[in-house]
Amino acid sequence: MADDKGLTSRADDFAAWYNEVVLRAELADYSPVRGCMVIRPYGYAIWENMQRALDDMFKATGHQNAYFPLLIPQSYIEREKEHVKGFAPEVAVVTYAGGKELEEPLVIRPTSETIIYDMFSKWVQSYRDLPLLINQWCNVVRWELRTRLFLRTTEFLWQEGHTAHATEQEAEAEALQMLGVYRTFMEDWMAMPPVTGRKTDSERFAGALRTYAVEALMQDNRALQAGTSHNLGQNFAKQFDLRFQSETGTEEYAWNTSWGVSTRLVGGLVMTHGDDSGIVAPPKLAPIQVVIVPIYRKDDERDTVLSKADEVAAMLRDRGLRPHIDRRDNLKPGAKYWEWERKGVPLRVEIGPRDVEQGHVMVVARVTPAGVPRKESVAEANVGQALADRLEAFQASLLAEARQRREDNSHRGITDFTMFREIIEGDGGFVYAGWCGGETCEERVKAETKATIRVLPDPEFRSPDAPVKCVVCVGPAQHEAVWARAY
Amino acid sequence: MADDKGLTSRADDFAAWYNEVVLRAELADYSPVRGCMVIRPYGYAIWENMQRALDDMFKATGHQNAYFPLLIPQSYIEREKEHVKGFAPEVAVVTYAGGKELEEPLVIRPTSETIIYDMFSKWVQSYRDLPLLINQWCNVVRWELRTRLFLRTTEFLWQEGHTAHATEQEAEAEALQMLGVYRTFMEDWMAMPPVTGRKTDSERFAGALRTYAVEALMQDNRALQAGTSHNLGQNFAKQFDLRFQSETGTEEYAWNTSWGVSTRLVGGLVMTHGDDSGIVAPPKLAPIQVVIVPIYRKDDERDTVLSKADEVAAMLRDRGLRPHIDRRDNLKPGAKYWEWERKGVPLRVEIGPRDVEQGHVMVVARVTPAGVPRKESVAEANVGQALADRLEAFQASLLAEARQRREDNSHRGITDFTMFREIIEGDGGFVYAGWCGGETCEERVKAETKATIRVLPDPEFRSPDAPVKCVVCVGPAQHEAVWARAY
Numbered sequence: 001m002a003d004d005k006g007l008t009s010r011a012d013d014f015a016a017w018y019n020e021v022v023l024r025a026e027l028a029d030y031s032p033v034r035g036c037m038v039i040r041p042y043g044y045a046i047w048e049n050m051q052r053a054l055d056d057m058f059k060a061t062g063h064q065n066a067y068f069p070l071l072i073p074q075s076y077i078e079r080e081k082e083h084v085k086g087f088a089p090e091v092a093v094v095t096y097a098g099g100k101e102l103e104e105p106l107v108i109r110p111t112s113e114t115i116i117y118d119m120f121s122k123w124v125q126s127y128r129d130l131p132l133l134i135n136q137w138c139n140v141v142r143w144e145l146r147t148r149l150f151l152r153t154t155e156f157l158w159q160e161g162h163t164a165h166a167t168e169q170e171a172e173a174e175a176l177q178m179l180g181v182y183r184t185f186m187e188d189w190m191a192m193p194p195v196t197g198r199k200t201d202s203e204r205f206a207g208a209l210r211t212y213a214v215e216a217l218m219q220d221n222r223a224l225q226a227g228t229s230h231n232l233g234q235n236f237a238k239q240f241d242l243r244f245q246s247e248t249g250t251e252e253y254a255w256n257t258s259w260g261v262s263t264r265l266v267g268g269l270v271m272t273h274g275d276d277s278g279i280v281a282p283p284k285l286a287p288i289q290v291v292i293v294p295i296y297r298k299d300d301e302r303d304t305v306l307s308k309a310d311e312v313a314a315m316l317r318d319r320g321l322r323p324h325i326d327r328r329d330n331l332k333p334g335a336k337y338w339e340w341e342r343k344g345v346p347l348r349v350e351i352g353p354r355d356v357e358q359g360h361v362m363v364v365a366r367v368t369p370a371g372v373p374r375k376e377s378v379a380e381a382n383v384g385q386a387l388a389d390r391l392e393a394f395q396a397s398l399l400a401e402a403r404q405r406r407e408d409n410s411h412r413g414i415t416d417f418t419m420f421r422e423i424i425e426g427d428g429g430f431v432y433a434g435w436c437g438g439e440t441c442e443e444r445v446k447a448e449t450k451a452t453i454r455v456l457p458d459p460e461f462r463s464p465d466a467p468v469k470c471v472v473c474v475g476p477a478q479h480e481a482v483w484a485r486a487y
Numbered sequence: 488m489a490d491d492k493g494l495t496s497r498a499d500d501f502a503a504w505y506n507e508v509v510l511r512a513e514l515a516d517y518s519p520v521r522g523c524m525v526i527r528p529y530g531y532a533i534w535e536n537m538q539r540a541l542d543d544m545f546k547a548t549g550h551q552n553a554y555f556p557l558l559i560p561q562s563y564i565e566r567e568k569e570h571v572k573g574f575a576p577e578v579a580v581v582t583y584a585g586g587k588e589l590e591e592p593l594v595i596r597p598t599s600e601t602i603i604y605d606m607f608s609k610w611v612q613s614y615r616d617l618p619l620l621i622n623q624w625c626n627v628v629r630w631e632l633r634t635r636l637f638l639r640t641t642e643f644l645w646q647e648g649h650t651a652h653a654t655e656q657e658a659e660a661e662a663l664q665m666l667g668v669y670r671t672f673m674e675d676w677m678a679m680p681p682v683t684g685r686k687t688d689s690e691r692f693a694g695a696l697r698t699y700a701v702e703a704l705m706q707d708n709r710a711l712q713a714g715t716s717h718n719l720g721q722n723f724a725k726q727f728d729l730r731f732q733s734e735t736g737t738e739e740y741a742w743n744t745s746w747g748v749s750t751r752l753v754g755g756l757v758m759t760h761g762d763d764s765g766i767v768a769p770p771k772l773a774p775i776q777v778v779i780v781p782i783y784r785k786d787d788e789r790d791t792v793l794s795k796a797d798e799v800a801a802m803l804r805d806r807g808l809r810p811h812i813d814r815r816d817n818l819k820p821g822a823k824y825w826e827w828e829r830k831g832v833p834l835r836v837e838i839g840p841r842d843v844e845q846g847h848v849m850v851v852a853r854v855t856p857a858g859v860p861r862k863e864s865v866a867e868a869n870v871g872q873a874l875a876d877r878l879e880a881f882q883a884s885l886l887a888e889a890r891q892r893r894e895d896n897s898h899r900g901i902t903d904f905t906m907f908r909e910i911i912e913g914d915g916g917f918v919y920a921g922w923c924g925g926e927t928c929e930e931r932v933k934a935e936t937k938a939t940i941r942v943l944p945d946p947e948f949r950s951p952d953a954p955v956k957c958v959v960c961v962g963p964a965q966h967e968a969v970w971a972r973a974y
Contacts, residue, residue: 029606032563033556033593038606041551041621048552064528065535069520070557070595070626070642071579076519092558092584094595098630099576106520108557108581108595119516119525128817134528139557139626143585155557330615 007342009276014220021270022149025279025343028266035147035154039263042343043150045287046266047157051137053189053284054159054261057181063133063161068115070138071106076114079239083113086206090142092154108141113207113232113258116162117240124164124254126245131174132164150267151224151487158262164242164254168233171255172210175231178259179212182227190265191282191398192216192272193406194226195430195482197455202442205258209233215454215482217406218271221428223454223484226268229259267487272402278342280366282398283391288324290316290387291340295333295352308356312349312383319384321391323349341366346394347387363387369397406430412463420471420483424449430484432457434467434477441472445483453481494829496763501707508757509636512766512830515753522634522641526750529830530637532774533753534644538624540676540771541646541748544668550620550648555602557625558593563601566726570600573693577629579641595628600694600719600745603649604727611651611741613732618661619651637754638711638974645749651729651741655720658742659697662718665746666699669714677752678769678885679703679759680893681713682917682969684942689929692745696720702941702969704893705758708915710941710971713755716746754974759889765829767853769885770878775811777803777874778827782820782839795843795867799836802871808878810836828853833881834874852877856884893917899950907958907970911936917971919944921954921964928959932970940968 007024008016022028027043039047055065071094078084091107109115120132141155161178165171179196186192194214204211208230215223236242237253246252273280283289292313294305309325316323324345326336333350340348350362359380368374378386409429414420423431435441435453446452456479467477494511495503509515514530526534542552558581565571578594596602607619628642648665652658666683673679681701691698695717702710723729724740733739760767770776779800781792796812803810811832813823820837827835837849846867855861865873896916901907910918922928922940933939943966954964 029609031556031602032560032605033558033602036556036558038556039554041553044553045551047554064532066528066531067526067534067644069518069523069525070628071520071523073519089586092581092593094579095582096592097579098632105583106579115518115520118519122516141557145585157554 007276007278010219018271019149021274021279027270027279028149035144037149037153042287043266046269046281046285047263049285049287050189050265054185057185058135058161061177061181063135066134066136067138068112068119068136070109072109072115074105074107076118077107079114080207080235083207087111090144092141092143110140110142112136112160113162113236114240117236117242117256120164121240121242124242124244127166127247130164130166130244130254131170134163135159135161151264156262156264158260160258160260163257166244166246166252166254168255171257172231175210175212175229175257175259178257179214179229182214182229182261186214186216186226187399189282189284190269190272191395191402192226192268193399193403195455195457195461197457197461197482199455200442200453202439203452205230207232207235209235213455216268216272217409217430217484218268218487219405220271221409223430223486224268224271225454225486226265227259227261230257232256232258273398274344275367279344280398281344281346283346283395286344286346287322288345289321289391290323290347290349291345292323292325292349292351293333293336294325294327295350301353304353304356305351308351312351312361312380315384316387319388321388346391363390365390365394369401413465414471415467415469417471421449424451424483424485428485430454430482432463432480432482433471434469435479435481436470436473436475437478438473441470444472451483451485454484454486455482456480457482494763494765497706505758506636508761508766514757514766515636522631524636524640529774530753533756533768533772534750536772536774537676537752541672544672545622545648548664548668550622553621553623554625555599555606555623557596559596559602561592561594563605564594566601567694567723570694574598577631579628579630597627597629599623599647600649600723601727604723604729604743607651608727608729611729611731614653614734617651617653617731617741618657621650622646622648637750643749643751645747648744648746650744653731653733653739653741655742658744659718662697662699662716662744662746665744666701666716669701669716669748673701673703673713674886676769676771677756677759678882678889679713679755680886680890682942682944682948684944684948684969686942687929687940689926690939692717694719694722696722700942703755703759704896704917704971705755705974706892707758708896710917710973711755711758712941712973713752714746714748717744719743719745760885761831762854766831767885768831768833770833770882773809773831773833775832776808776878777810777834777836778832779810779812779836779838780820780823781812781814782837788840791840791843792838795838799838799848799867799870803874806871806875808875833878850874850877852881856888900952901958902954902956904958908936911938911970911972915972917941917969919950919967919969920958921956922966922968923957923960923962924965925960928957931959938970938972941971941973942969943967944969
């Protein structure tokens, strides 16, 4: 993995390509702590851009940020029966602190329903205190056996929304609204178009009534669960005594939702757009949108070219773009190109002495749709508008391409289990097929093919002809289901 | 502490006032976890504004954010001898995870020098990789025996900057630069003017060569250590093998700095500006800068007044201000005034039917300097400019007042230990006096008066006449020192 070697190709070994590109684009690094990664500045800058966009969307829908303790009394986790079953096996436990053994062990939050709804119960008295719409940006720890940079790490960063409502309908509407927010974010910002729908009972969040999810298809045709939104019903409200006085004076339990996305999204971005040269950053999330590489031989050329680079950078900044001038003297232009391509910077501007003379710059796109040239000369006077337009087109074409790829790899109307297996065990992708609703069939598919039901898709994603029979047992289909092998 | 009772006055019991105001302004709440607090949305919004301002300043000085693991192998903490002495007694230890006892216990980071410099050693090879300028926003845990909301909590949020440099001079310049950034932030944003200087060896960060600090004086005349910046020398570089090849080809250890401020700043803000009615938020950090309270009796008045409120809010938003319209129908205006005063909103705009008719609004400031009226009528057409000006003046007068209070309570030229004790045990404040540099004298003052040397002040803060003798032993003074009882 020395810097002068190419990456493993995606076709040869997608998993190896992924690890290499994450390390060599300097998104993350392994840490000395088992299963924990270090998010390096370039990767963290992508996460910060994601956070800002999501945070704005949360606030626009009326949510406020707050912060709750990292450590949760073990007894809290144990109060909701399904919740403890789901999370107890993977918690990290503090047994010793301040030089003494603790009377009650504290678990590091794997998620914060228990402590948050306990606090809500202090704050909510009346229907006037509802809805309570809270979000938390924080770290969580889940002791995972097999970890992958960004995709599954023992500690990860995420946001967890937690809300309380007066009625079941309002909670359901909130859970669906936030699913929609996630989908919009993934489409508009990440250029990663997911399929949305409901999880089956076996894939439901531990303690939820219903779990909704956004599932995206990676380039290796495996699904990535990119975000979830839960209608928790009154399960936690009952365990944590979260009651309120209704408008009519009765005492009621509140209805809760929770929803989250994590640093896993950075991995999703890499596996959606990356190629054999490196990652490809969607312009709206790219820490650097335009890298300017000055090209010169002699010292006087250097001054001319660098001062032009400064001018161009200023014009781009005036447009609200994020340019960066690569001023390093110890690297040749070619080495710089290679490095910034690996880091997925959408546009490169090359400026040499001849360009300065002729009043133009050379613009090179990291990728373009088939048939569109990567390299183009742009008049210097027009550089702000021209590059803003190109970035917009770049973002749009990433989304179009990812959507096309998803559709090309979505197999609909599969009624035969042999064909189902052939697809899953062959090229993979999303397989749309009928399901009887039985856990036996769901389990059998999982055991035999490692594919799981990703979602029971929302109406928009369903096939025009609803399946009639279960693809496994040939009994009557209750649902159309989207199956895939998943991360 | 029911909502209809006034606060304990500061004069009666400053500590009780502080706790009440933090709880009742809904900045924070106690949690079920010993020593850990919940930061409520209003308090968190202040912290977010602080974060944004600081983060911009860090980035403007060339720093990048990154994220390192929460959990640190116990052996790491033990590697730097002074560091382990300082932190071992207060760490929380994970001994059990994923259902198994860990081979090596993991401590929850009390600070991240060890793990960060270990990672730096992987990333730094040559002088070209330096300086490495990293910041991390995160949570840390220190098992404290006596905790206070925001001021000292078992878990707290902070930022920790960590840098590596090729030379001692560069590291020293960085440590001082960041001390200056903190001071500027506290003055310009918090209106909390600190004294800056160097810590004595006994108050030095565990593992540092030199520690610098910003110390602010609270209204009860106790000092608050509001931020620290450390020149770590090569102590950690040597333990974590952080070496680089210099320009001349030699192998050298890097020089490190670290620096941090925390959610403690929110407590500092409360204790600097709060009064017996509640907190006072400096406009630049206030989540809400202007609260608009509509005043009406009848339904048609309600519509008129609320639509005027919307217009005014739009004018303020156009100016980049942060207004909020209190539309609640179940509270009388007086109750709203009282609540927003407690929450320290700088300006209140009252709009009634007569105001709408006459084309003006009533503006009431949360506080004004002595002699300046709190209440003033402002022509509606001019409301954007007028309120922007008033907020600016409000911010400036908070700073001027806090600076005046600090100066009024700074006692200079104290040469007599009896007088020294009388001040410390009386009204308190900063006492400037000579110090021989000996730990015996420092210890004696601490044991007898509970005052500590806050800093050996920077030149700007030193008294015009340098003290000649140590205020304790009357031996020759090595330094002027600033003493105070501290949080």
